[in-house]
Amino acid sequence: MEKIVKDFINKIKQSTGIELAVFDEGGNYIGGANSHKITVPTFTNGIFCDEQNSKTFFKLTCGALNLIAMMEGAGETEKKFAYLICELADLEFSSLSPISKAEFWRLLINGGQSAVQTELTAQKLGVPNAPSSVMLIKTLSGSADDILDVLLNYGGTAHDFIVKVEDKKCALVKFTGASNNEYRSQAEFAEYLKSSVLEERGVKVKIYLGNGAENLYQIAESFAQALATERMSDLIGLKGDVHSYKDYVLVRVLEQMPESRLKEYYAILTDKKSRQIFEDKEMIETAEAFLENSLNISETSRKMYLHRNTLNYRLDKIERGTGLNIRKFSDAVTFRLITVLSKIIKG
Numbered sequence: 001m002e003k004i005v006k007d008f009i010n011k012i013k014q015s016t017g018i019e020l021a022v023f024d025e026g027g028n029y030i031g032g033a034n035s036h037k038i039t040v041p042t043f044t045n046g047i048f049c050d051e052q053n054s055k056t057f058f059k060l061t062c063g064a065l066n067l068i069a070m071m072e073g074a075g076e077t078e079k080k081f082a083y084l085i086c087e088l089a090d091l092e093f094s095s096l097s098p099i100s101k102a103e104f105w106r107l108l109i110n111g112g113q114s115a116v117q118t119e120l121t122a123q124k125l126g127v128p129n130a131p132s133s134v135m136l137i138k139t140l141s142g143s144a145d146d147i148l149d150v151l152l153n154y155g156g157t158a159h160d161f162i163v164k165v166e167d168k169k170c171a172l173v174k175f176t177g178a179s180n181n182e183y184r185s186q187a188e189f190a191e192y193l194k195s196s197v198l199e200e201r202g203v204k205v206k207i208y209l210g211n212g213a214e215n216l217y218q219i220a221e222s223f224a225q226a227l228a229t230e231r232m233s234d235l236i237g238l239k240g241d242v243h244s245y246k247d248y249v250l251v252r253v254l255e256q257m258p259e260s261r262l263k264e265y266y267a268i269l270t271d272k273k274s275r276q277i278f279e280d281k282e283m284i285e286t287a288e289a290f291l292e293n294s295l296n297i298s299e300t301s302r303k304m305y306l307h308r309n310t311l312n313y314r315l316d317k318i319e320r321g322t323g324l325n326i327r328k329f330s331d332a333v334t335f336r337l338i339t340v341l342s343k344i345i346k347g
Helices: 003-014 076-096 101-109 115-125 148-153 184-200 216-236 246-254 257-268 272-278 283-291 297-304 306-320 329-346
Strands: 023-024 029-032 047-050 055-062 067-074 132-139 161-165 169-175 205-209 242-243
Touching: 003 029, 003 055, 003 076, 003 283, 047 101, 055 101, 055 148, 055 329, 101 115, 101 161, 101 216, 115 216, 132 184, 132 216, 148 161, 148 169, 148 184, 148 297, 161 246, 184 205, 205 216, 216 242, 242 246, 246 329, 257 272, 257 329, 272 283, 272 306, 272 329, 283 297, 283 306, 283 329, 297 306, 306 329
Parallel strands: 205 242
Antiparallel strands: 023 029, 023 067, 047 055, 055 067, 132 169, 132 205, 161 169
16 A cells, blocks of 8 residues: 555656655654655644645545645645645545445435545546436334335436435435436426335325436535525425425525524514414414415315315405405415415524
């Protein structure tokens, strides 16, 4: 391993003219520039500029070996060279630590690899750098193990993969392409998948969707969005078993605002009479079901097992109490905004 490291040091010198000194993670000198007496500082970030001594230290990985490299100078130029050398080290040493597909997928959704490592490993494992969609699937009964084979059967392509996240949760990354357009949207496929799991295993699931990933490097971000969607859907308490990150952008925007401003907006949009409606569980459940069913009276009454007249009576009561006729799209949007504000304020 020491010879591999010294060969790399020589390559860097020949290609860039930069002389590196390399140490193990304990600060013991391995090779390179004559720096036996250098004290390697302790630092947590990948790069540390020691301006007092005009030296830049940065971390490298050689297979299973963690290293610290040093170059003279401590400015922005040296910092940029350090990033470049780190990428070159990934290229040079990636073959020293082969990983399985399962490990690669786990690292991929958690953002545990650099872009260079991702690309090289994907090439070796035959994983395409193609658009994909990420779904977090949570079982409401049983465990994730009960549905893994169903998910694999309905994945769609040989490259789709599943990572078990927790006992009751797993992530499905589904690659998309010209041969995979039977379903018009990610949400429609999720609904189909949910029904298939229930039919074949008797297991109820909820599915949370991140935004589509254009390439492998965006999969971690999409998975993080799916996790955020789960949290926000629990906070808001909307009905339904399939939830998309795009549906909760309003929640994300409001969560980033000061609580005092949220309360100010809530006070502007409500009064004592309307707040009674927003605190009435039956009225809120009726309104949410009506919104969930695209303001469709017939569909809402069917799914709630309510007579149309009863449903219309409740919608009229909501209008009298809040001044909002949620049969109209604009008023429905305002109503949803108020309910979201209320739930964020109450935590």
